[in-house]
Amino acid sequence: MLYVLSLCIPANTAEIEPYEEDLKLTDGVITRVEVEFPAGCAGLAHSYARRAIHQVFPTNPDGNLCSDNHVIVWNDYEDLAADPRILTIGGWNLDDTYAHTITWRVELTPREIAERLKTQQGMLAGIGRLLGIR
Numbered sequence: 001m002l003y004v005l006s007l008c009i010p011a012n013t014a015e016i017e018p019y020e021e022d023l024k025l026t027d028g029v030i031t032r033v034e035v036e037f038p039a040g041c042a043g044l045a046h047s048y049a050r051r052a053i054h055q056v057f058p059t060n061p062d063g064n065l066c067s068d069n070h071v072i073v074w075n076d077y078e079d080l081a082a083d084p085r086i087l088t089i090g091g092w093n094l095d096d097t098y099a100h101t102i103t104w105r106v107e108l109t110p111r112e113i114a115e116r117l118k119t120q121q122g123m124l125a126g127i128g129r130l131l132g133i134r
Contacts, residue, residue, distance in 0.1 A: 001028070003106045009045055009093040020090035023049075023106065027085065029114035030078035032107035033057060038100070039069035045100035047091035052084050064091075077118060079111070 005023040013019050035047060035057075046064040049057040056078055058065060065072055089104050109117070 001026070001108045003108060004103065005087075005089050005106075006101050006103045007047065007089050007091055008099055008101045009047075009091045010099045011093055011095050011097055013091070013093045015046070015092045018090040018092045020088050023087040023089055023104065025080055025085045025087065025106070025108055028080055028108040028110050030076055030080065030106055031109040031114055031117070032073070032075050034071055034073045034103075034105040035065050036071045036103040036105070037065075037067040037069065038103075040098065041066070041068045041100045041102075042095070043068055044095040045091060045093045045102055047089065047102045047104070049087045049089050049104065051087060056087070077114065079114075080108070081111070 003023055003025060005021060007019070007021055009019045033049075037045065043066050046066045048055055048064050055061045055063075057076075087104075087106065089102075091102055093100050
């Protein structure tokens with residue numbers, strides 16, 4: 001299942017008072033995340049995602065994502081077995097003139113399939129190490 005949230009952060013939104021919206025999810029495992037920064041952001045728009053009070057993307061609590069004309073993509077394994085099944089997507093915008101829209105795409109995989117994929121990937125990595133392939 002693919003979930004999408006476009007976060008339009010107003011101009012002059014301060015880091016100490018970020019703009020936030022909730023992305024409601026269902027049971028499963030977040031296996032892939034994409035965060036799109038369109039051309040013109042110029043590194044001025046920053047974003048993050050948290051569950052309740054804990055920041056999950058990026059993992060470090062003082063980190064944030066920013067870019068310009070780029071999609072940041074990564075595979076993950078964030079199990080949503082317990083509530084809250086909500087990602088709070090937030091950000092701030094240092095641009096004094098323009099709002100910027102950051103688009104988050106979250107792939108949610110049923111737990112049984114995600115577990116199987118995780119096991120298969122681990123096995124392939126182990127075989128690669130045995131063969132001297134990294």
